[in-house]
Amino acid sequence: MSNTQPFLFEIGTEELPPKSLHKLAVALEKELIAQLKKQKLIDNAADSRIYATPRRLAVFLDRVAIKQPDQVVDRRGPALKQAYDEQGQPTQAAIGFAKSVGFDVQQLQTQKSDKGEWLFCQVNQPGQAAQVLLPDCVDNALKALPIPKRMRWGNLEAEFIRPVKWVILLLGDEVIETQILSVKSDRFTQGHRFHAIRKLRLRNANEYESLLEQEGMVVADFARRRQEILTSITELAAEKDAQVLLDNALLDEVTGLVELPVALLGNIDQEFMQLPQEVLISSMQDHQKYFPLADQQGAMLPYFITVSNIRSKDDQSIIDGNERVLKARLSDANFFWETDRKTPLADYHPALCNVLFQEKLGSLADKVDRIKKIVVVLAQKLNVDTTEGCRAAQLCKLDLVTSMVGEFPELQGIMGKYYALNDGESETVANAIEQHYWPKFAGDKIPSIPAARVLAIADKVDTICGLFTIDQIPSGDRDPFALRRAGLGLMRILIEGQIDLDIPWVIAESLTNFDLDINANTGDEVYHFVFDRLRTYYQSQGIDTRVYQAVMQVKPESPLDFDKRLKAVAEFSQLESAESLIEANKRINNLLQKTANHSTGVDEKLLQQAQEKALFKQLQIVIKSTSSLLQENHYADLLNQLSSLKQPIDDFFDHVMVMDENMDKRQNRLAMLSNVQQLFRQVADVSYLK
Amino acid sequence: MNFQNIIFELNQYWAEQGCVVMQPYDMEVGAGTFHTATFLAAVGPEPIATAYVQPSRRPTDGRYGDNPNRTQRYFQYQVIIKPSPDDFQDLYLGSLKRLGIDFLNADVRFVEDDWESPTLGAWGLGWEIWLNGTEVSQFTYFQQVGGLNCRPVTGEITYGLERLAMYIQGVDSIYDLRWNQDYSYGDIYHQNEVEMSKYNFELADVDELFHQFDFFEQQSLKMSEQDLPLPSYEMVLKASHTFNLLDARHAISVTERARYIGRVRNMAKAVAQSYYESREKLGFPRGQSKEV
Structure with missing residues (x-):
């Protein structure tokens, strides 16, 4: 320009x-x-x-x-029908339009599309x-x-x-x-x-x-200011041989709080260093926007860094002030830590009866009872120790009524773990309490131990089924119980944790736990809701949504099985033969849809043309070779085998008239195509790849 | 600067800015916002500029006088101006300067803090003000009060007098604050914290409090119906404090908690509506005499 x-x-x-x-x-x-x-x-x-x-x-x-720039713009006038009367004379509408664009009616053009015909012209519009x-x-x-x-x-x-x-x-x-x-x-x-x-x-x-x-003493560029803060806190930490426990969201937030960043290092009283690390970090990070420091091995050090907004004449008084606030917060935390531990975690259970989960679904104590029931059947099915699973379920929500979690809600699960260990519960139980909230956010890790996975699955399934039962289904921006996150978490645990579990089964187990009238569709709705989470899950991995849809058509019950099919289909879609096979499947689906009621029984005697005989022969080979692959869920190999049908199918469609006038021949050919369709649908409906 | 001088300075400063210096509301309230000069004055179009100290009671924050930073009663200094002036932030900073705070020395910051009071059906946007990392004030532009939209917008500043004084005097405990040259905060109020904590947490009669809550609610709604928003509002304050006491006694489960808050909110909304109508009937007279 x-x-x-x-x-x-x-x-x-x-x-x-x-x-x-x-x-x-x-x-x-x-x-x-x-x-x-x-x-x-x-x-x-x-x-x-x-x-x-x-x-x-x-x-x-x-x-x-x-x-x-000056522009030539299209102007559209009245439709031709309105532009001329029965005598072919221009109407007022046409004359008016012509005037508005500075032309005579005769100078106007007409423009035509499938929607009709109009008067039309192009006018010069000088740039403003x-x-x-x-x-x-x-x-x-x-x-x-x-x-x-x-x-x-x-x-x-x-x-x-x-x-x-x-x-x-x-x-x-x-x-x-x-x-x-x-x-x-x-x-x-x-x-x-x-x-x-x-x-x-x-x-x-x-x-x-x-x-x-x-002159303004302001670093206006956000990215530059962020970098300046990062450099100065790293340098300040290095003076103490420490590293910053960096949280990028906090760095962004601090960058948003200052125009002239000045990093200052403060001390933490040694008496607070016995507090759980997460409590220290939460007090510094979430409440005071401080950066916590650790030694090179990752153990917390008694320092913090605050970023002030002025070049003070008296840095020490700013540091003193900040140390005083942190001390007050940590004194509170210390008090909670001491008080909470005087009561064994298990003894908090009565208090849980007073904490509402949801009005129609009862208290958190009720929820724990339901979780326990699911844990029992799940643990048996997945060969996980039932006793520890049940113990973890019994304890998993109790830290919610402790003083510490009351003050630091973000420590739910984490405090449960510490308090359980303090009571002499096993490592497994303690870790399961902490991890049953995982994954906590998009991209977070899934639980690492089997007991935690079982508990996490049970908790999430109960939440989703319960809220669907009372019709609290997420819509648009409204998802107050974070069901989408729970659903995705559930699916990720099953897929990434390699747990083969049928979703309809676990939904049915969960739905029996509610003392409510259950709509006949609820199970189905939950099934679709959780599998719908996978759409974006796979999208973010760069897998085409059509692949997801192709697999979804055959309604796999286990997310892990879904995942195997999806990967096989993704691989198949890259094969050279894929394009014409996808096309053929589409054609077969259309044909079979139009002609309801056909069997898969093929009468060999009715086969006449070489191409249909060839397809039949190849079908027999493929059916035989794929049956064991299907049993072992080797979907990729299976699709590979099916790709040998490409040539026979192409030849068949090129030379054989399916809709023959002879009804027997026609039915026979449809039956053969029905075989092809079924073979593919053992994995997915690949016609969706088109 | 001792505690009472901080109050004198603030009174003087805000009086100079044209504020009516008022006295505290003479009932138990949870915050300066509950004073009629805030809650009711924020309703409707009439202008206001006022400042006052408000003793504020939060029974659940009691610590038997043992915690250097928490008490079940403390003092807020409240400034209310409607419409919120263009230089509201600067006026506030001016008041800190008057108290001897040097902005090239201390780190003063406005940190996002959106305010919502479910019991008053009110919300606003603003900040908490940090002084070297300590929250010493709150600053809010009311958007809604008693369920009514604020037009014009009322600006509210709430100073936590103890926090501010602790910074100014450089002490680590509320009880060590100098009230005047002879007495400390602890001399005057420590016993009150000990005894009130015991009453709030252990001894307040739960059955009677439940009974009283119902009574105050019934009275409040009745007074609103009779177009008497001011008596009705006093019943809201009594109900609200009764609820806070029940809360301190752990007498209200989480389920019921939301319901009780909803009941107070309904009373507050009825009051706001009734107050608006009563002012409308009078032709919204406040501030009109200034023009004459």
Whole structure:
């Protein structure tokens, strides 16, 4: 593009939510670029940069056209029927349209499509100035931002994520005059809240980043600030021969909380170091946004790093203050740790009766009873020790009523493990208590030991079946009991844990545990719900959804079996012969669908043409060679064998008329195709691969 | 600066900003938000600017006077301005400066904290304010109160006076705070914490409290029906504190908990509606005299 200028948009606000700050900036960039592209103000050569701090979001584009290119635009008029009367004279509608585009009716063309015929013409539209277009581009981009809760302030009607304080729209060195969210645009930004009190005047869009840094004491670039924090906390840790226990989400959040990061190291009193590591980390990370430190072997060290937002004249007083807060939190945690352990975990059970799981599904104690029942049948089926499984089930929710988990809910399961070990429960029971919540989030690990897997399966199946029973089925954004996550977790445990378990069986077992009227469809709904989780699971592994659908058609009952079929089909789809076999399956499905009621019995005597005889012969060979493969679930080999049918099937369709007038011949040929269909459907309906 | 001087300075500062300096609401409340000058003043279009200390009771936070950071009663300093002014954050920072806090010395930050009160049917967006990592204040733009949308928006600042004073005086325990030159916070209130914790957790009569809750609820709804939102609201406060006591006595199971909160919310909503209507009938007079 010729004749461009750099463009800067900045929106200054009161402090933005740190966790979503980066996401918001990326979304703003994307939306703004989309708006400018739509107006043909930028092309793909334009380079963009994003800035995000607690008090600002900004996008810089290095070349924005100062004027839209002239465009030829299509204008569509009235339909021909409305454009001319019975005498063939133009109607008012036609004349009006012609006038609006600056032509005579005679000069108009007609345009035709399968939807009808219209009057039509092309008009030249001179490009508008960027000055005129940019305000709307910005407005629309802001409206499109993914903000979960917008707010109002003062007596204004404007709505944004936080109150807006200033707005900059600069094209080169010129202010684009407009009003955004009740604020008039200008060229003044603000630097650091405390280090740079006066407003900063931008001469042009280019000097934004450097002016903010030099005079504003603000590192506006999110990625750079994040890197600066990472470097300084790593260096600070190294001084103590320590490593930072880095959580990337925390690093993002801290980056979203400061404009001028200064890392400071504080000490933790030795008396707290006997607390479980997770308690220490939670207190530092989740509550205070501190980075915990560990030695090179990963053992916690009595230090933390906090990132302040000022270059203080008195770092030590900031450190003292932060040490004092952490001490207060850890004193509380220490108190809970001491108090909770005075009562054996098992003795918390009565309190569980008072904790509601769901109104119609009873208390957590009721849930534990149901989990136990599933654990018993599951453990037997999967050859896992029933006694330990039941013990773990009995104890698995009890830490929810301890003081520690009351204060640190994120430690559920983990405290259960510590308290169980403290009571002398076995390692297996303790680990099963912790791991039955796994996987906790997308991509998290699955439980590592059999007892934990059984318990995790039982817990998740009970949750999903229970809520489906009372019709609390997730829809859209609404999934308050996180059933989708439970469903995916269940499927991942079975597949990645190599556990061959029939889902309909375990659903049926679970549904008998509810003292409620169960709808006849519920089992089926749960089956489809959990298998539906696999769609995105496999998508994220780069497997085509058509492969998933092909397997889903034959409704495998075990996720592990599903997985084997899916991998075989994925492999099959890469074979050279696959394309025509897929096509053939599609054709066979269509034929058989049209002609209901056919057997698979083929009468050899009725076979006449060489091609049908050849197909029959190959079918016999394949049927024989695949039966053992099917029994052992060797789906890939099986499909490989079936690929030998390619040539005979192709020849058959090329030369043999299936729908013969002679009904016996016709039925015989359909029966043969029915054999082919059944052979493939032992694995999947490959016609879905088309 | 001692504890009472902090209160004097804040009163002086906010008075200079045009706030009416009010007195605490004379009933047990869980927070400054329950004062009529916040909850009811946030309803409807009439402007307000006010500041006051509010003793706040949280029976479950009692620690028998043993914990240096937690007490079952503490003091909030509340500032309410409607419509929320454009420089609200700066006004707040000005008050910290008045208390001698140096922003190039201490690390002051606005950290996202969205506020919701299920009992009051209210929510807002804002921050907790960190002073070297300690939360010393909350800052909220009310979006809804008693189920009614806030138009215009009310801005609320709540200072935790003890936390702030602990920073200013550099002490590690609430009880070591200097109240004035002669007495400490502990001298004045330690026995109260010990005895009230014992009462709240161990001795409050559960059966009678349940009975009282029902009575307050019934009175509140009756007063709302008779277009008397202010007496009705006092019954809400009594019911709310009764619920908090029952909670401290572990007398309310998780199932029932949500139901009790819902009952208080219903009362609060009825009050908000009734108060709005009563002000509307009067022509929303507050603040109009200023124009004359």
